[in-house]
Amino acid sequence: MEALNGTDLPVIDLSLFPSQNVDQNQLESFEFKKLRQACQELGFFLVINHGVDPTLIQAVDGRIRDMFALPTEVKNRAIFPIFNTGYGPSVVDDAAKDSIPENMSFPWDHLLPNSVEKISAKLWPQGNPPFCEELNAYGAQIKELCQRILKLLVWSLGVDVSSQSVSELFEKSFGNVRMNYYDKCTDKEMISKAHTDVSFFTILYQDDIGGLQIRNKQGKWMDSKPLPGSFVFNVGDILQMWSNGRYRNAEHRVVYGKSNRNRLSMAYFFDLPNEFEIRCPKETIDEEHPQLYKVVTKDVVLIYEHRNVI
Incomplete structure (x- = not known):
């Protein structure tokens, strides 16, 4: 399917949003309307003025490239x-479609405690403390960004941030970062x-090579342009369900190769435990928006994908 060229994703400037409580006038502001529209229509947007240290981002970029440059026999250790922990070799089918890039996953606070240190110890004899320090600092700043964006998403849906169900989202959420290394091909x-x-949602760092494509509501693949200094946000399956289908989890992929450089991306998955019960807040259900999904736990979503509709 041919892609639409050169699409600019909506840009959400976090400096224009309140950090504390919001009133109805603020919820009807241009920025909140823009946020809602981006989540409803495309399910993707770019985040700027996000507060993550740009020097740290570039340092981690370099560390990760050095990691992927290690010999294969070292990475295999x-x-x-x-699941979703440690090294994953690239997998390519004969048609060069549905490929999986070389990857490394670090689950923070989940699956494998102290995963950065444990994985690092497999790769370097001394464990590489600078690598661990910078990567853990990056994870901490991204988690803080996720908490900030989560609050904006809850507000944007008109949901009470102080409710017990929302409090559980903040308390039980965790992060899992996957580093993807797309080999150049000639x-x-x-x-x-x-x-x-x-x-729930994903925060993505990508370099300037590009290649991310998003399928729009018309079924067309859209090329998205990288924006220096930004992160890509996309709605996940759980957020689509939690928002009662108001926010859209768009299908996406990466087209790569035929480049003189390798492409690097770092996807931080803001997620919830498998036993977490996914229930649409009452504020998302009305006559125009009847309840779309059964109340299920996260593990059911993993098994049955989107077949748990009412």
């Missing part, structure tokens, strides 16, 4: 029998497997 174009994210 970081393969763990735990002979053919590669396409990663199209998917949606089984998470």
